[in-house]
Amino acid sequence: MPVNYRKYGALGGLLLAAACQRATYPTATAPLAAPPVAPGVARELAEFRRQTISRVTYEVELTVPADKAAPVLAQEIITFNLRDNRAPVQLDFKGQASQLRSLTINGQPAAPDYRLEHLVLPAAALRAGRNVVHIGLTAGDLSLNRNADYLYTLLVPDRARTVFPVFDQPNLKAPLTLSLTVPAAWQAVANGPLHDSLRADGQKTYHFLPSDSISTYLFSFAAGRFKQVTRAVSGRPMSFLHRETDTTKIRLSLPAIFRLHGEALAFLEDYTGIPYPFQKFDFTAIPDFQYGGMEHVGNIDYKASSLFLDEGATKDQLLARQNLIGHETAHMWFGDLVTMQWFNDVWMKEVFANFMADKLNPEAAAGPAQLLKFVTDHYPAAYAVDRTAGANPIRQPLENLQDAGSLYGNIIYHKAPIMMRQLERLMGEDPFREGIREYLKKYAHGNATWPDLIAILDAHTPADLAAWNQVWVNQPGRPVFDYALQTPTGQPAQLVVSQRAEDGSDRLWPQQFEVLAVYPSGPVALPVNMNQRTVTVPLPAGKGAPSYVLLNAQGLGYGVFPVAPAAADHLAALADPVARASTYIALYENMLSGRGLAPRPLLDCLVAQTAHEANDLNIKLLTGQLSAIFWQFLTPAERTALAPAVEKALWQALQAQPRPGEQKLYFKAYQSVALTSAAQQRLFQIWQSQKAPGLVKLTEDDYTALALALAVRDYPAPQPILTQQLARITNVDRRQRLQFLMPALSPEVAVRDQFFASLKDEKNREKEAWVQSALGYLHHPLRQATSEKYLPASLDLLAEIQQTGDIFFPAGWLQATLGSYQSAAAAATVRSFLAAHPRYNPQLRAKVLQAADDLFRAEKLVK
Ligand SMILES: [Zn+2]
Numbered sequence: 001m002p003v004n005y006r007k008y009g010a011l012g013g014l015l016l017a018a019a020c021q022r023a024t025y026p027t028a029t030a031p032l033a034a035p036p037v038a039p040g041v042a043r044e045l046a047e048f049r050r051q052t053i054s055r056v057t058y059e060v061e062l063t064v065p066a067d068k069a070a071p072v073l074a075q076e077i078i079t080f081n082l083r084d085n086r087a088p089v090q091l092d093f094k095g096q097a098s099q100l101r102s103l104t105i106n107g108q109p110a111a112p113d114y115r116l117e118h119l120v121l122p123a124a125a126l127r128a129g130r131n132v133v134h135i136g137l138t139a140g141d142l143s144l145n146r147n148a149d150y151l152y153t154l155l156v157p158d159r160a161r162t163v164f165p166v167f168d169q170p171n172l173k174a175p176l177t178l179s180l181t182v183p184a185a186w187q188a189v190a191n192g193p194l195h196d197s198l199r200a201d202g203q204k205t206y207h208f209l210p211s212d213s214i215s216t217y218l219f220s221f222a223a224g225r226f227k228q229v230t231r232a233v234s235g236r237p238m239s240f241l242h243r244e245t246d247t248t249k250i251r252l253s254l255p256a257i258f259r260l261h262g263e264a265l266a267f268l269e270d271y272t273g274i275p276y277p278f279q280k281f282d283f284t285a286i287p288d289f290q291y292g293g294m295e296h297v298g299n300i301d302y303k304a305s306s307l308f309l310d311e312g313a314t315k316d317q318l319l320a321r322q323n324l325i326g327h328e329t330a331h332m333w334f335g336d337l338v339t340m341q342w343f344n345d346v347w348m349k350e351v352f353a354n355f356m357a358d359k360l361n362p363e364a365a366a367g368p369a370q371l372l373k374f375v376t377d378h379y380p381a382a383y384a385v386d387r388t389a390g391a392n393p394i395r396q397p398l399e400n401l402q403d404a405g406s407l408y409g410n411i412i413y414h415k416a417p418i419m420m421r422q423l424e425r426l427m428g429e430d431p432f433r434e435g436i437r438e439y440l441k442k443y444a445h446g447n448a449t450w451p452d453l454i455a456i457l458d459a460h461t462p463a464d465l466a467a468w469n470q471v472w473v474n475q476p477g478r479p480v481f482d483y484a485l486q487t488p489t490g491q492p493a494q495l496v497v498s499q500r501a502e503d504g505s506d507r508l509w510p511q512q513f514e515v516l517a518v519y520p521s522g523p524v525a526l527p528v529n530m531n532q533r534t535v536t537v538p539l540p541a542g543k544g545a546p547s548y549v550l551l552n553a554q555g556l557g558y559g560v561f562p563v564a565p566a567a568a569d570h571l572a573a574l575a576d577p578v579a580r581a582s583t584y585i586a587l588y589e590n591m592l593s594g595r596g597l598a599p600r601p602l603l604d605c606l607v608a609q610t611a612h613e614a615n616d617l618n619i620k621l622l623t624g625q626l627s628a629i630f631w632q633f634l635t636p637a638e639r640t641a642l643a644p645a646v647e648k649a650l651w652q653a654l655q656a657q658p659r660p661g662e663q664k665l666y667f668k669a670y671q672s673v674a675l676t677s678a679a680q681q682r683l684f685q686i687w688q689s690q691k692a693p694g695l696v697k698l699t700e701d702d703y704t705a706l707a708l709a710l711a712v713r714d715y716p717a718p719q720p721i722l723t724q725q726l727a728r729i730t731n732v733d734r735r736q737r738l739q740f741l742m743p744a745l746s747p748e749v750a751v752r753d754q755f756f757a758s759l760k761d762e763k764n765r766e767k768e769a770w771v772q773s774a775l776g777y778l779h780h781p782l783r784q785a786t787s788e789k790y791l792p793a794s795l796d797l798l799a800e801i802q803q804t805g806d807i808f809f810p811a812g813w814l815q816a817t818l819g820s821y822q823s824a825a826a827a828a829t830v831r832s833f834l835a836a837h838p839r840y841n842p843q844l845r846a847k848v849l850q851a852a853d854d855l856f857r858a859e860k861l862v863k
Helices: 003-025 043-052 247-272 314-331 343-360 361-365 369-386 403-407 410-427 429-443 450-458 466-472 566-568 575-595 600-607 616-632 636-656 660-675 675-688 702-713 721-728 731-747 749-758 769-780 781-794 798-804 809-818 824-836 843-851 853-861
Strands: 053-063 073-080 087-094 100-104 113-115 116-121 129-138 151-154 176-183 185-189 194-200 203-208 220-222 225-234 238-242 284-287 301-305 338-340 446-448 479-486 494-502 511-519 524-531 534-538 548-550
Touching: 043 053, 043 087, 053 853, 073 087, 100 116, 151 284, 176 220, 176 769, 185 194, 185 203, 185 238, 225 247, 238 247, 247 343, 247 429, 284 636, 301 314, 314 369, 314 616, 314 660, 338 343, 343 403, 343 410, 343 450, 369 410, 369 575, 369 616, 403 749, 403 843, 410 429, 410 466, 410 511, 429 450, 450 466, 494 511, 494 524, 494 566, 511 824, 524 534, 548 566, 548 575, 566 575, 575 600, 575 616, 575 853, 600 616, 600 636, 616 636, 616 660, 616 853, 636 660, 636 675, 660 675, 660 702, 675 702, 675 721, 702 721, 702 731, 702 769, 721 731, 731 749, 731 769, 749 769, 749 781, 769 781, 769 809, 781 798, 781 809, 781 824, 798 809, 798 843, 809 843, 824 843, 824 853, 843 853
Parallel strands: 053 176, 238 284, 284 301, 338 446
Antiparallel strands: 053 073, 073 129, 087 116, 100 129, 113 116, 151 220, 176 203, 185 220, 194 203, 225 238, 479 494, 494 534, 511 524, 511 548
């Protein structure tokens, strides 16, 4: 919906959005014209099919050979009701015409008419009413993720159409009845419950019952050599497939994995008032899965390393796992039960999944821990995009599903939860929850838009949700705050807080946050309802002027908040970890904006704070900022000069912590900055002896990371470190990852050149997580003199990467490539690329501007 809501004024936004909604999905009385055949899944086609096609079902039989290069043969039966048969029906299929081997429409054989990613069924062969289509084909491999002894589908957002012909749009939900013939030793799981499995000729056929009626992006199966664990949690059977071999990880993780799913389900049933709405609840751990997880109905997929943790796991990793399980489980209601009409609202399911995951954290009872996690998880990540020239609004237009991947990113995963929390605060928890329940009940097993939800919520609050929606959801950007302490004669002191848009536009972000007025006798917390451009907050009478004020002390305000010099000086004295987190974030944002502390004094401030910071989430935030400033916003000469002091402070902080988790975070920071030969020697000894310092527990993955950190520093070891590390790894999946990374870290420039050149071949980019890790090392600040030459080709590849890669890959590729440069030459390369492509895909251009933001800022900040 590329409509500029702003010109209609704030109040018009909601009405217009609702009007657009009606225009987008007209009733049966206003038929659209049959759309032309065009690549992808155009919005126009989806709307037409939504009007004319209903009651879709799919039956699919797939035969997967043991040899991953051999084709997967498929038989498919699609049935659907057609309102009238005046126009041809387009099935989405992104493949080759030669893959379509046979076609029968309503019992009559037909020659497949394959054009522009569509199998076109001629009108003459169709009937008004029920139609049955049989298709024999070679299934597409692109999204089957075929490995030597396992495969799995990942079909979001429009990848179902790469496997077999479908109506690939979220609002034509259908049951999928799947049969999978696989090598006899393989396990298999799909959306529907298992009916039976039959062995014949060294193969095994799994027959699954019809799945619930679900969107095509949720179609899923996995098969291969997996171990199956089945347990009942609160009476509900759950089956879990995995390939983990580390017995410690298995022993320590399995109970938690099942328990966390059970807790998440119980919480969501209670919050939504709707019992778990599907037939079964299983999950699978996939090595190097592209995302943390994917919420397939009846079969959630997870990245194995996010689920399997051992005794070396930090509290942060444990919380992240709990959050991930909560997120995917929440999707069963938010996304799977009620689904967006079109992928422009994909952010809704993501924001609710995150929002619910944050809520169901059992530590919520303890309050501050949950709040701290919310603040440290979401605000820095949201600002990382929203501060850039490539910032996008939460709700974006989408004309073709093939571009849906570019909608994903930090704004929908991190700014949207912040927005939702502010919305809940504006409405109150109970009215908000009532509205959510009404929405889920009304649209269960169907589809809804954001305006549909806002219309329901609007009835539960006297607040002006239209104006609110406009600035928070339909537009990008954030406000910058200022304040003044005033003492009018004869009256108590008062605080005047003002906000303005960072981009200079005339906008206001209604929001609520807390101010801490710090007096010699102690702090006083004051709520601020920032519903105006300027708000005056009366300070307590009889106390005089405070020593200083801390704006946004609970971290929930959104924007750039100034930090009083006294607040920066008294960081160590701030007892509340949330107030410290909020201050770290504000100091960093101000530094990037060129106001407040410059990089060098901020680094000094953070280094000094390592002696005091003992909260694990804050250590992660603080050391992350410290490392970023060290590598990106200091000159190489400053780095060399400061390294001994920074390393010393981090090592002392490690030793001062009483617990292994916090020690490990400081150790990781030490490993990240280690620049002096003494520090590198110390790391080498730890790696060689496999004796972690202090109470720190290092896992095999940690030793691999340590080996990689030494290799990128060209540590002069007697034997090549990575070769030795490879010999230590027994798990085949982890060995392959290191083998892939090794040439990217080679001491030989020619080998690295060759590695980079190999990425131009799509085949070598299949394991996207590996590619991103490899690029991070390839473009490490210590390697940039020889790697900067890869930048033009890396940018040239971007458009192809969007076509061939998964949804997070373009941003991941750019971030891993550009993310740690600081030179004027690198900035010029990016600028000339953008100048040379004036008609470049606007969403990709935005991703480039996002990834290059620190680079552009470094030009001004590094002196
Ligand atoms: Zn999600």
